[in-house]
Amino acid sequence: MYAQLVETGVKRLKTEDEMSAQERDFQQRIDAEIKIEAKNWMPDAYRQTLIRQISQHAHSEIVGMLPEGNWVTRAPTLKRKLQLMAKIQDEAGHGLYLYSAMETLGADRDSEIAKLHSGKAKYSSIFNYPTLTWADVGAVGWLVDGAAIVNQVVLQRTSYGPYSRAMIRICKEESFHQRQGYEMLLTMMRHGTQVQKDMVQDAINRLWWPSLMMFGPSDEHSPNSAQSMAWKIKRQSNDELRQRFIDQTIPQLQVLGCSVPDPALRWNAERGHYDFGEIQWEEFYQVLKGNGPCNQERVATRRQAIEDGAWVRAAAVAHARKKHHKNVA
Amino acid sequence: MHQPLIPFLLRLGDSAMVQGQRLCEWCGHAPALEEELALMNVGLDLVGQARNWLEYAAELADDGRDADHLVFRRDQRDYRNLLLVEQPNGDFAVTMLKQFLYDAWHFQVLEHLSQSPDPRVQGIAAKALKEVTYHLRRSSEWIERLGDGTEESHQRMLAAIPQVWRFTVELLDSDALEQGLFEAGIIGDPQAIAAAWQQQVAATFASATLPLPPAASPFYLDSRRGVHSEHLGLLLAEMQFLPRAYPDATW
Numbered sequence: 119m120y121a122q123l124v125e126t127g128v129k130r131l132k133t134e135d136e137m138s139a140q141e142r143d144f145q146q147r148i149d150a151e152i153k154i155e156a157k158n159w160m161p162d163a164y165r166q167t168l169i170r171q172i173s174q175h176a177h178s179e180i181v182g183m184l185p186e187g188n189w190v191t192r193a194p195t196l197k198r199k200l201q202l203m204a205k206i207q208d209e210a211g212h213g214l215y216l217y218s219a220m221e222t223l224g225a226d227r228d229s230e231i232a233k234l235h236s237g238k239a240k241y242s243s244i245f246n247y248p249t250l251t252w253a254d255v256g257a258v259g260w261l262v263d264g265a266a267i268v269n270q271v272v273l274q275r276t277s278y279g280p281y282s283r284a285m286i287r288i289c290k291e292e293s294f295h296q297r298q299g300y301e302m303l304l305t306m307m308r309h310g311t312q313v314q315k316d317m318v319q320d321a322i323n324r325l326w327w328p329s330l331m332m333f334g335p336s337d338e339h340s341p342n343s344a345q346s347m348a349w350k351i352k353r354q355s356n357d358e359l360r361q362r363f364i365d366q367t368i369p370q371l372q373v374l375g376c377s378v379p380d381p382a383l384r385w386n387a388e389r390g391h392y393d394f395g396e397i398q399w400e401e402f403y404q405v406l407k408g409n410g411p412c413n414q415e416r417v418a419t420r421r422q423a424i425e426d427g428a429w430v431r432a433a434a435v436a437h438a439r440k441k442h443h444k445n446v447a
Numbered sequence: 448m449h450q451p452l453i454p455f456l457l458r459l460g461d462s463a464m465v466q467g468q469r470l471c472e473w474c475g476h477a478p479a480l481e482e483e484l485a486l487m488n489v490g491l492d493l494v495g496q497a498r499n500w501l502e503y504a505a506e507l508a509d510d511g512r513d514a515d516h517l518v519f520r521r522d523q524r525d526y527r528n529l530l531l532v533e534q535p536n537g538d539f540a541v542t543m544l545k546q547f548l549y550d551a552w553h554f555q556v557l558e559h560l561s562q563s564p565d566p567r568v569q570g571i572a573a574k575a576l577k578e579v580t581y582h583l584r585r586s587s588e589w590i591e592r593l594g595d596g597t598e599e600s601h602q603r604m605l606a607a608i609p610q611v612w613r614f615t616v617e618l619l620d621s622d623a624l625e626q627g628l629f630e631a632g633i634i635g636d637p638q639a640i641a642a643a644w645q646q647q648v649a650a651t652f653a654s655a656t657l658p659l660p661p662a663a664s665p666f667y668l669d670s671r672r673g674v675h676s677e678h679l680g681l682l683l684a685e686m687q688f689l690p691r692a693y694p695d696a697t698w
Binding site for chain 2: 217
């Protein structure tokens with residue numbers, strides 16, 4: 119999930135009696151599956167929750183360019199380089215869609231980005247892990263985009279119209295890149311050398327658990343979920359989505375001929391799902407707090423890019439103003 | 448006519464490849480999100496063009512090497528890219544100036560090649576020309592924005608010009624190989640290309656309020672003989688690392 123922990127600021131759901139007439143109308147609209155649009159009335163907490171969630175999602179697309187961008191100058195063939203460049207370009211585009219969706223709520227892109235750079239706003243924990251080998255690029259495409267898709271497919275039905283429409287466009291592109299990531303790993307496993315196969319397994323070993331963490335805390339530790347679900351911003355719980363991801367990913371892993379670093383993983387015929395081991399929640403919360411392996415580098419890189427580019431943006435504004443004056447005169 | 452065409456295809460392909468590689472270095476560092484997208488977009492076009500030219504070169508040479516081999520296993524003395532495109536990115540002013548000077552030349556070259564009697568050259572050039580038309584529009588607009596923007600952006604453009612200008616000598620002169628290809632009707636007239644380039648650059652510099660330096664003079668370096676600046680070796684070391692380190696691998 120690209121937005122793992124979103125504060126709703128709501129401790130307890132209101133009962134129908136406690137709602138104002140406006141709030142009741144709003145909730146009825148939600149319950150009837152009518153999309154909320156930018157000009158509709160909405161509770162302030164709904165607006166703020168969405169701004170937080172969509173901005174986190176947008177920040178994740180942008181910060182997510184960095185671990186893959188780390189390998190774009192070193193991609194080993196022309197085909198792989200072109201695929202990776204196309205993927206990174208799409209991610210920048212997804213960031214732009216999402217910032218636009220967020221701005222329909224009255225938020226400002228530059229000030230939300232400033233919150234990212236000051237450490238106030240979050241982005242997905244997964245992008246705080248380093249890409250150490252080329253196989254990591256394939257594993258990110260397969261596992262990380264795979265997890266994002268499981269989350270985003272559900273968000274296509276999210277209650278806020280502009281967010282839901284952004285998700286529909288994004289999912290189409292993401293699925294394409296995810297298959298490419300998987301195909302990269304499959305090529306290495308089927309036609310590669312032993313060194314390459316070891317590289318793939320090593321990448322999976324390092325990225326498996328961080329990918330599972332993308333779905334956020336377990337349901338019992340998700341205090342904000344109830345309100346997000348009632349507003350239908352979220353449509354399924356963290357644990358449900360995580361389980362779906364595991365169930366669909368393990369068969370793909372078997373086709374690769376790889377394993378997961380989880381001795382507790384086994385098929386549970388009774389449940390019709392895979393059972394799996396306990397996530398290292400301490401690591402998860404540390405990464406969210408800024409203490410992951412690459413948090414400092416990622417934020418510093420983004421901050422530096424925007425600071426170094428200030429004169430360029432100022433020039434563009436000044437030039438546009440000059441042209442405007444010329445046209446008016 | 449095929450044998451002389453091969454080194455010419457390498458020149459086209461290598462320049463697009465190295466310029467594309469330089470643009471990859473911007474990933475995550477651009478001055479705005481729109482620029483992240485645009486820089487990667489232009490880079491993607493150029494690497495795609497490099498692949499097309501080098502695939503054709505490899506087919507004509509028919510020596511067992513493919514386009515990947517040409518990109519990832521040739522050393523710098525065998526690379527034939529323009530000196531201009533291997534120069535470091537510097538700040539955004541240097542990057543955009545390099546891009547513009549290259550685009551203005553590239554556009555002219557492709558416009559002629561898209562009329563080439565060699566159907567393969569014609570096809571690749573016609574596709575590339577559409578992309579480079581966009582590249583040139585974008586980079587010339589940036590030269591105007593930066594040149595005629597703020598005092599700081601103007602100063603940065605003034606500082607960028609001497610850093611890259613001497614490398615434009617290669618856009619203006621031609622060697623015996625190109626003369627031969629021109630006389631055979633395969634490529635455009637190098638003199639006409641140079642003149643059109645000078646006109647475009649002069650016009651864009653004028654509207655960007657930038658002084659046009661006198662034409663650059665030839666000097667020791669010469670990419671047509673593989674005599675590059677020191678920057679290319681490092682660029683290739685990074686770009687070629689994986690195929691060199693794992694020569695038996697399949698990616």
